[in-house]
Amino acid sequence: MSSFLQSFLDPKKNWLAAMHMKSLTKRLRKYGLRYDDLYDPYYDLDIKEALNRLPREIVDARTQRLKRAIDLSMKHEYLPENLQQVQTPFRSYLQDMLALVKKENAEREALGALPLYQRTLP
Amino acid sequence: MAIRHLLSLARRSHKPSSSFTLVRSSSSRSNAEEFIKPPPPTATIYDRIAHSLKSKLQKLENPDIRFLKYGSPHPTQTPHTHILSRPETKITTLPNGLRVATESASNSRTATVGVWMDAGSRFESDETNGTAHFLERMIFKGTEKRRAKGPEEEIENMGGHLNAYTWREETAYYAKVMGKDVLKAVDILADVLQNSKFEERCISRERGVILRELQAGGHTEEDVFDHLHSTAFQYSPLGRNIHGTCDNIKTISNEHLHHYIQTHYTTPRMVLAASGAVKHEEIVEQAKKLFTKLSSDSTTATQLVAKEPASFTGSEVRIINDYVPLAKFAVAFEATSSTDPDSIALMVMREMLGSWNKNTGGGKHMGSKLVQRVSINGIAESMKAFSTNYKDTGLFGVYAVAKPDCLGDLSFAIMSEMTKLAYRVSEDDVIRARNQLKSSLMLHTDGTTPIAEDIGHQLLTYGRRIPFAELFTRIDAVDASTIKRVANRFLYDRDLAISAIGPIQDLPDYNWFRRRTYWNRY
Numbered sequence: 001m002s003s004f005l006q007s008f009l010d011p012k013k014n015w016l017a018a019m020h021m022k023s024l025t026k027r028l029r030k031y032g033l034r035y036d037d038l039y040d041p042y043y044d045l046d047i048k049e050a051l052n053r054l055p056r057e058i059v060d061a062r063t064q065r066l067k068r069a070i071d072l073s074m075k076h077e078y079l080p081e082n083l084q085q086v087q088t089p090f091r092s093y094l095q096d097m098l099a100l101v102k103k104e105n106a107e108r109e110a111l112g113a114l115p116l117y118q119r120t121l122p
Numbered sequence: 123m124a125i126r127h128l129l130s131l132a133r134r135s136h137k138p139s140s141s142f143t144l145v146r147s148s149s150s151r152s153n154a155e156e157f158i159k160p161p162p163p164t165a166t167i168y169d170r171i172a173h174s175l176k177s178k179l180q181k182l183e184n185p186d187i188r189f190l191k192y193g194s195p196h197p198t199q200t201p202h203t204h205i206l207s208r209p210e211t212k213i214t215t216l217p218n219g220l221r222v223a224t225e226s227a228s229n230s231r232t233a234t235v236g237v238w239m240d241a242g243s244r245f246e247s248d249e250t251n252g253t254a255h256f257l258e259r260m261i262f263k264g265t266e267k268r269r270a271k272g273p274e275e276e277i278e279n280m281g282g283h284l285n286a287y288t289w290r291e292e293t294a295y296y297a298k299v300m301g302k303d304v305l306k307a308v309d310i311l312a313d314v315l316q317n318s319k320f321e322e323r324c325i326s327r328e329r330g331v332i333l334r335e336l337q338a339g340g341h342t343e344e345d346v347f348d349h350l351h352s353t354a355f356q357y358s359p360l361g362r363n364i365h366g367t368c369d370n371i372k373t374i375s376n377e378h379l380h381h382y383i384q385t386h387y388t389t390p391r392m393v394l395a396a397s398g399a400v401k402h403e404e405i406v407e408q409a410k411k412l413f414t415k416l417s418s419d420s421t422t423a424t425q426l427v428a429k430e431p432a433s434f435t436g437s438e439v440r441i442i443n444d445y446v447p448l449a450k451f452a453v454a455f456e457a458t459s460s461t462d463p464d465s466i467a468l469m470v471m472r473e474m475l476g477s478w479n480k481n482t483g484g485g486k487h488m489g490s491k492l493v494q495r496v497s498i499n500g501i502a503e504s505m506k507a508f509s510t511n512y513k514d515t516g517l518f519g520v521y522a523v524a525k526p527d528c529l530g531d532l533s534f535a536i537m538s539e540m541t542k543l544a545y546r547v548s549e550d551d552v553i554r555a556r557n558q559l560k561s562s563l564m565l566h567t568d569g570t571t572p573i574a575e576d577i578g579h580q581l582l583t584y585g586r587r588i589p590f591a592e593l594f595t596r597i598d599a600v601d602a603s604t605i606k607r608v609a610n611r612f613l614y615d616r617d618l619a620i621s622a623i624g625p626i627q628d629l630p631d632y633n634w635f636r637r638r639t640y641w642n643r644y
Contacts, residue, residue: 055175061168085158093172096179111195112548114494116486 021090028089031069032079036094037062045117046105050097058093197489197554202594205564211577211587212402218418219390222409223577223587224402227570233304233398234570235405236296237311238578240423241386243364244290244432244512252366253382256332256374258288261295263324265317273314282307290351290360291423291512294578298571301399305408308394312412315387320376332371341446346521346621350452353439354619360432360512389418395577398570423582427513434515436617438632444625448503449526451622451629453536454519455612455639460511460583463596467608468518470600471543472509473555473562475520479504489554492520492539501528501535513583517619518612526625533630537638544609545641547602556597563593615640 011018028035041048051059072079079087105115163169213223243254262273262284277284282299295314297307339345348363355361365371394413396405434456458464476490478497485497496502505522520536567573580587616639622629 055171057168057171058175061166082158086160088160091163091169091172093168093175096176100179100182112550113487114491114498116498 025089029084029087030078031072032083032087033065033069034062034089034091034093036092037065037069039094039098045119046101047094047098049117050094050101053097053101054093062093197550197557199553199598200557202560203591206589206591206594208590213581213587214402214406216389216406216410216413218413218416219388219420220392220394220409220413220416221581222394222396222402222406223581224396224400224405225573225577226400226402227398227573230398230570231301232298232570233301233307233396233400234296234298234574235304235307235311235394235396235400236294236574236578237315238292238294238296238393238395238575238582239387240291240391240582241293241382242289242291243362243366244359245386245423245426246359246362246382248362250370250374250378250382251362252332252370253374253378254293254386255288255365256328256371257379257382258286258293258295259328259332260320260324260379261286261314261318263328264319264321265313266319267313267317268310273310276310277307280306284310288364290362290364292579292582294575296395296571296574304396304398304400305404308396308405308408309412311394312409315383316413316415318383320379322376325374325376329371329374332365333368336365336368336371340441341443341450341623343450343521343523346450346452346623349439349441349623350454350517350519350619350621353437353621354434354454354456354517355432355515356435356437358432359430360515384417385419387416388421389413389416390420391423391582392416393578393581395574395581397573397577424513432512432515434617434619436619436636438620438622440620440622440626440629441624442626443623444627446624447525448523449529449622449624449626449629450521450523451529451620451624451626452508452519452521453533453540453635454508454517454619455616456619457509457511457516457518457612459514459516461513462511464608464611465509465511465516466593466596467600467604468509468511468516468612469559470552470555470597471605471609472507472518473559474543474547474551474605475507475539477504477506478502479506489551489558490539491542491551492535495535495539496522496532499528499531499535501532505532505536511583519618526628529626529629533635534638537635540613541639541641544606544614545643547605547609549602552600552602552605556600559597560594564590613639 008014009017011021024035039047041051051062068079078084109115161169163173209225209227211223211225213221215221241254243251246253264272268276274284277297277299280299280303282297282303284295284297286295287293295311297311299307352361352363366374392413394405394409457468474490476488476493478485478488478493480503486494488494488497492505492507496505502522502524505520505524507518507520509518510516520540522532522536524532567576577587618635618639620632620635
């Protein structure tokens with residue numbers, strides 16, 4: 001079932017998915033962001049846990065990219081053209097770790113233990 | 123078929139344009155090519171690290187099953203018979219009623235020998251409360267043969283340790299010595315128990331020490347439990363403080379101490395236990411020769427207990443003190459005597475509730491739900507479940523130390539987990555608790571002193587030494603339905619006793635606790 005969904009959503013096999021990916025690439029490149037930078041640790045605590053486990057250099061690079069993008073957005077500018085061409089928006093660093101964190105939490109719940117962290121309303 | 127082929131060709135020709143743009147750049151490199159490639163994954167350090175991390179995470183997809191051989195999260199019932207072959211405990215009853223019990227470990231060069239007796243603060247009266255503890259203090263202060271400090275000095279000259287404790291129903295005097303000095307230690311113990319002189323100046327000096335200790339104390343775990351007993355068993359012998367009251371201590375004299383020895387240090391209520399490098403026959407001979415002057419009055423402790431049974435009163439005692447940083451409280455239900463078969467189930471329940479303090483390594487990942495709740499939310503400094511058994515009653519509950527602001531959450535967690543034992547118990551939890559209980563019992567008896575203490579205690583409470591094989595069988599007989607039945611017997615909708623010390627303004631009141639001893643769910 002999941003592999004059918006994945007082939008449906010795979011940009012290599014589906015023209016619509018490829019179109020979506022192209023448009024995302026264009027927009028992310030304009031601000032110099034990667035797709036994984038858009039995952040918000042305040043939205044999902046699993047993302048926060050995954051970011052805590054990643055090495056420092058990766059998280060620092062993510063923070064710098066986000067700062068650069070915030071700065072560009074504030075100035076109503078885009079990234080310079082030469083830099084835009086060398087962007088890699090879909091190079092992932094978070095997906096594997098996030099999958100691992102979610103798998104661990106699912107295993108913990110399956111064993112009947114209490115979750116390690118829970119969403120609390122601010 | 124051909125159309126599909128054409129479409130796939132078209133798709134493949136689309137691919138370069140999906141990742142790069144065909145915009146001509148004015149950079150110096152780009153004149154030769156139409157577009158610029160993004161840097162490969164090994165250009166920047168963060169990409170390199172991400173790449174190596176990805177390969178490491180890929181390895182986790184196929185975990186090494188060797189790790190699961192002993193560390194599986196699913197508890198298993200394994201047979202433990204291969205570790206249960208223990209050296210036999212030899213017991214001899216002398217004509218005057220004294221029981222001599224030894225367990226010799228042939229590989230040990232040291233030994234512990236001691237006298238355990240069924241005497242304690244429970245068997246005093248209100249006027250003589252405190253005599254047992256006073257006596258324990260005074261007894262090493264000189265006999266007719268050995269002057270003051272003689273017994274202690276002699277043991278220390280041999281390189282041994284002399285120790286004693288007084289409890290509510292049990293008093294013990296024991297010495298840890300080298301294997302060759304065991305008979306001398308028995309001689310010293312016999313002398314100390316039978317021929318002690320209680321000189322006036324020693325008595326008055328000890329009185330001052332004890333009075334100072336009574337005034338100085340107040341906030342330790344021991345005090346919480348003392349208050350718990352005094353409120354749970356109020357107007358009843360178990361409620362008396364072991365140290366006694368100040369007035370009694372001021373009036374205790376030589377005659378009181380001798381009278382106590384005459385009435386309560388009787389041979390049928392005594393066990394001479396030894397473990398380690400000891401030979402049973404030698405100890406029996408020595409005991410026959412030396413333990414002659416003790417009274418062999420055959421009133422057993424059970425008869426004394428039947429005359430003055432202990433009664434449990436649901437009550438609380440709270441001592442508010444805002445000047446100490448941590449609040450300590452204990453919540454207890456009435457449990458059963460040590461000879462009741464349900465006491466084993468209560469021990470398993472105690473392991474199910476577990477214990478935790480901030481220094482233990484695994485808090486969030488431990489099996490007990492109560493420990494998980496406490497450690498994940500950080501609502502206590504330490505907590506432990508306890509289950510004590512006396513001759514006709516007992517206590518089962520939880521003791522916790524916490525900062526003053528999280529007492530409400532902590533009380534909720536404790537009461538909900540305790541009441542849950544009567545409603546929802548999973549077999550996995552019970553198996554895990556049983557395994558933990560078995561291993562803790564075996565790990566505890568790991569030296570000559572714990573073994574001797576175990577022998578003495580078991581002979582006094584059960585009348586025999588329960589072999590580990592039988593104990594393990596009894597523990598294995600406890601399953602989820604037994605836990606629910608025992609919890610319904612002792613915890614469901616029953617009065618409880620609370621004792622609390624410290625900044626306990628936010629600890630909920632008695633009615634709050636009492637309401638949470640049952641659920642309205644079904």
